Amino acid sequence: MRVLSLSLGVVAAIVQVVTASPARLDDAPLVTTAGDAAAIKGWYMQSTAKTSSDMLAVSQPGFDMSSWYRVGSRGTVMAGLLENNVYNDKSLFFSENLKTMVDRSQFDVPWLYREELTFDPATNQRYFLETHGISSKADLYLNGKQLASKETLTGAYGGEKFDLTQYLVKGKNAVLIRAYPTNYLKDFALGYVDWNPYPPDNGTGVWREVFVSQTGPVSLLKPRVVTDYKGKAVSSVTATIKVVVKNSGTKSVQGTIKGSIEDPCGSKLPISASYTLKANEIKTVTLTAKINNPQIWWPKAWGAQPLYSLDLAAYIGSEVSDRAAQRTFGVRYVTSSLNSHQDRAFAVNGNPFLVTGAGYSADVFLRFDPAKLVQQFEYILDMGQNTVRLEGKQEHPELYDIADRMGIMVLAGWECCDKWEGWSYNDEADGVKWVDADYVTAEKQMEHEAYMMQGHASLLGFLVGSDFWPDERASPIYVNKLNELDWDVPIIASASLRGFPKNLGSSGMKMDGPYDWVPPNYWYNNQYGAAFGFGSELGSGVGTPELSSLKKFLTASDMKDLWTAPNKGLYHMSTIDSSFYNRKLYNDALYARYGAPTSLDDYLLKAQAMDYEGTRSQFEGYSALQSASRPATGIIYWMLNNAWPSLHWNLFDYYLKPAGSYFGAKVGGRAEHVAFGYGSAKGDVWLINHTIDKKGSRTIKVDLLSKDGKTLVSRSVDATTTPNQSKNVATIPEATTLKDAAFLRLVLSDAKGKVLSRNVYWISPKVDKLDWKHSDWYYTPVTEYASYKSLATIKPAQLTASSGKGVVVDGKVNVDVTLVNKAAVAAYFVRLELRDSKGEDILPVLWSDNYVTLWPGEKVVLSVSWAAGGSGQGKVDISGINVQGVEAVVVKW
CATH class of the missing domain: 2.60.40.10 (Immunoglobulins)
Structure with missing residues (x-):
């Protein structure tokens, strides 16, 4: 997978540091002078079932580790086994292999992390060892002496500093960590709830680096x-x-x-x-x-x-x-408050800040790849989003360094459910209720994370609760620790409105769903997750990978199930006891709105169209209503990415391939944009402005086209845009009185004629009818569906495509691809996929637009960029709902 070199250039030093080899290069001391500090470069890892039970002996220098695994400076047990090729993630991720390929009983016992370090202790010098995260409890030994036990070295986010001075000897010194099995219901860990199957080791291990340092007195x-x-x-x-x-x-x-x-x-x-x-x-x-x-x-x-x-x-x-x-x-100023509707609203440097972003997931085995993170953050910016939410997956310090440099806000906080929300008042969570020792652990974890994050310009706030709020004992502990460390961004009780502690008050954030499919007009309403207030985690449950990705983790039979068994439970959806284990709600809508699929290819293209509709309408709805009487103040799409290959809940897939959900979100996230108000009685047109300095006259070109290519409406609307505001500037009543499905094109231009946004909808004469009274926590039922079935019979388009010579700038290839529709009908939902000379996807990739619909006779020029390298030749494969047989475009660089 190639790297976007421009972004990696920005964070090259960070990436270089954290991708160092775990191999032992020499026996030189890590620290030699006062002021030195360094991470332990790697560990030898082994199960306690396969070595001596005498930890004092195992922690003596010279103990035989010839049968142990050599692993990197940080990693869970499963990550270490993967690193040593005991398992292969491609195999584990394929179909349902994760269920059977790993013997989970091997993680019922503690695992050991051991390393020998060279020291040359000097007079009047002190030597320290500092942990930053062991999941979820451990014992620590040095040279045959126990320095800490699992009763105190506990909590996955805890950090402890130990003075080693009196225990060190000249030459080799042995550090041993015994990490105990993690139980999500009993331990403060990094759990996944129903996001994906749990890792076999539950994330046990030294998942963050351990440092040693030398000082004077x-x-x-x-x-x-x-x-x-x-x-x-x-x-x-x-x-x-x-x-x-x-x-x-x-x-x-x-x-x-x-x-x-x-x-x-x-x-x-x-x-x-x-x-x-x-x-x-x-x-x-x-x-x-x-x-x-x-x-x-x-x-x-x-x-x-x-x-x-x-x-x-x-x-x-x-x-x-x-x-x-x-x-x-960074010198910046972040504030938040509750508006007159008691909704949370943020401001950055004195400007109202509409939060638009998504929920981030760590890798299922907690492997941290800063290069991949940069690529994911590049995608966030490309989609026009400004924020990432971390629900308990606080990752590593490098994440915040990268966010600082790339200009992405981070809304951090503790995760939901499990032990984290085992409050005495909470009968909904499965986690074991807190006891006195848990409050001590919580305080240590808050202190550690507060210091790690403090001062980072990218921090937007910290949520001390997620689905539920901390109790009256824990909340002051959290807040006091944050304040002691000079926390300068908002502290928020939780991500929901279920309740709040006295010292913080209401969060002003709603968690009313949806998490599964809802129609585009859902967002232009005034109930549940619709576009008002701050939605802390919500979305239409979309994120269907394309075929080239599906082949990497599904069998032919699995893929057949997607379109022939619409109600079947699917391992790559969610956990078996989850409401999201199948695609029934999604498929009910797809079959009713687009028609029963005739093949896997047909299903996937229809799915991309529905995913595109879903994310575009969500981000457009919250953007369009940012200036409403009860304004939309923030949206966190559920989710940004997946911990492993998944069939839903993402804006790009595990392999970083962007598809319908990505490009729908990208259109809906444009800085200056024009949007159609789904379900509005008069066919509202919204002028959206997310900038703080763009203003003045704008022109909106409105075109309505029948499926047969007949022009139904063609007119221009003049409007004035205002920074950081949105408004209803026109109506298209003809769009509400259609006899058949049709296409609507809105093109926004500035005073000089520069196109700022081009946006094409397919609209139905029948609007999706929502049954609000029977809404559940994760969806609102639909009693009548919009129908695009007639568009399946649209005549074939005659599309030609060509490309210019690739230009390499700053290590990135830039190519323009020109599409021309020579047919008398629209070219509907045209998909472009960039591949190398071997036919493999080139990823990550940045397209200016994709899954586009062209008017008869229209020419559209799309730009695409990716990291230079490879053979210097590739191709762009082109397909669409009524586009077949288009010769692939050869691209050279």
């Missing part, structure tokens, strides 16, 4: 930065820097903290402060700095992403005692 902990920027143009801002200073020595000490703030242009602003510490004393030191002419950080669509960096070191006299890891921060 004084060490620096938790440096952090906040600024007093409040969203208005200013000539300067004050940065307040706080750092915890600890004296591990037995004598009082005086010294200086010195450092600098480096601006995005490389200029450094020096900062310093003195300190005095008694023996074993810990205190927080505060420094301030005035930043003149600050460069403001913006979400990608609104501006640039300049970042400042903070470097600090503790000195005793002229000697360095410790250096803090560099931290970056």
Whole structure:
């Protein structure tokens, strides 16, 4: 799979660091000087069932590990077994193999992670080991001594720092971690609820890196930065820097903290402060700095992403005692409040911020690939979205670094269900109820995650609950820890309106569904998940992969079931006890609206059309109604991506192939856009503006075309657009009185004639009729369906296609593909797929548009870009609902 080189260039250093080989290259010490810190490069991993039960012996230097697995610096047990080719994810993901190929009983016992590190302990130096995430509880040993037990080293997001100094010897030192089996109902882990099958090991293991460090008597902990920027143009801002200073020595000490703030242009602003510490004393030191002419950080669509960096070191006299890891921060201002309707609304740098985004999933085996993350984030921006929600999948620090640099907001928070929401008041969750020790674990986890995220410009907020809110004991613990670490973005009770703790009040976020298929006109209503207020997780359940992806994880029989057994439970949908184990609701609609499929190809193309409708209408609905009397304030589509190959709940598939759901969302997410209001009595036309600076006159060209190619309407509408607002600017009554299904084209142009948005609908004389009274938590029934069945009989289009020579810029190939429809009827839902010389998909890929519908005689030029490489020749395969036999377009670069 190829990498989008432009984005990877932005984060090259991050990717390089986290993709280091786990192999042991030498025995050189990881740390040699005060201020050094480094991640343990890799581990030897083995089951306790296959080694000595005497952990004190196993943790002695020299223990035989010849039969152990060598794994990377971070990874669950399953990730380690995959790394060692015990299993192959292509095989595991194929059909229902994950059910049977892995002996799950091997994870009923603890697993060991062991590494030998070289140290040369020096006088007056301290040595530390710091964990950042072990799922979900563990024992820690060093050189035959136990440093921590599973009673204290617990919680997948917990981080602990251990002073190793008195236990180290010159030469080899053995670190041993015994990770206990994870139980989602009993442990604070990274669960998947009904998103996908559970990993066989339940995510057990050292899933985040473990660091060692060396300091003098004084060490620096938790440096952090906040600024007093409040969203208005200013000539300067004050940065307040706080750092915890600890004296591990037995004598009082005086010294200086010195450092600098480096601006995005490389200029450094020096900062310093003195300190005095008694023996074993810990205190927080505060420094301030005035930043003149600050460069403001913006979400990608609104501006640039300049970042400042903070470097600090503790000195005793002229000697360095410790250096803090560099931290970056942006000058920006994020706020939120409840509007008059008690809906949550956000603002960034003083501008109302309509949240448009989707829910992110970590890999099912918690494998973290920063290169793939960059590609996924590139897709988010390409779809015009601005936010990603993390429901408990907080991943690694690199995620926030990448989001900072790419300008994507992150709405983080704890996950739903399982142990996390085992509150005494909650009878709906299966998790074991919390006891006193759980509140201690929760506090440690909150402290660790708060520090990891603090200061990142991309942070939009933190949800301390998901489906349910933390109880009156946990909520103050969470909030106090966030505030202690100078959290400067909103803290929100949960992602739903079920209830709230006293110290936070209502979340202002609704979680009323849908999660399964609903028709496009659903969003232009005033109930449940329709486009008003803040929808924290909702969607029409779409995300059907294309055939080239399906072949990678389904048998021929599985694929046949898709179109011949519409109600069958499917392993690649959801868990067997879930409401989403089959595609019945989706298929009921597809059969009724588009007609019974005649083949797998026919089913998939109809599915892409329905997926396109589903996501486009959802994002258009929330965008169109951002200025309504009860405005839409935010939408998180459920979901962005999948933990493994899935048949639903995504905007692009596991292999990064974008299809109908992606391009529907992309059209609906354009910065300036024109949309048709599904189900409106008069055929409303909405002018949408997501920018903060674009304004003035606009022209909307309206064309309505019968399936036979007859022009029913052709007129222009003049309108004026206003930044960050939407409005109803016209009606198309003819679209509400049709005798047969037809096509509607809306083209938005600026005052100079530049096309800003081209948008084609297929509309039915009959509107989907929703049965709101019988809505369930995950869908609203439909009693009558719109019908596009007659479009199956549209005459064939005569489409020609050509391409220009590929141009390579910054490591990316850019090609224009020209389509011309020479028929007297529309070319309906034309799909373009880029493949290499061997016929394999080139992924990831960025198309300016896709799944397009062309008017008779219309020419459309589409651009496509991808990472350079390969043979220098590929092709674009072209197909559509009434488009067959088009010769593939050869592309060369």
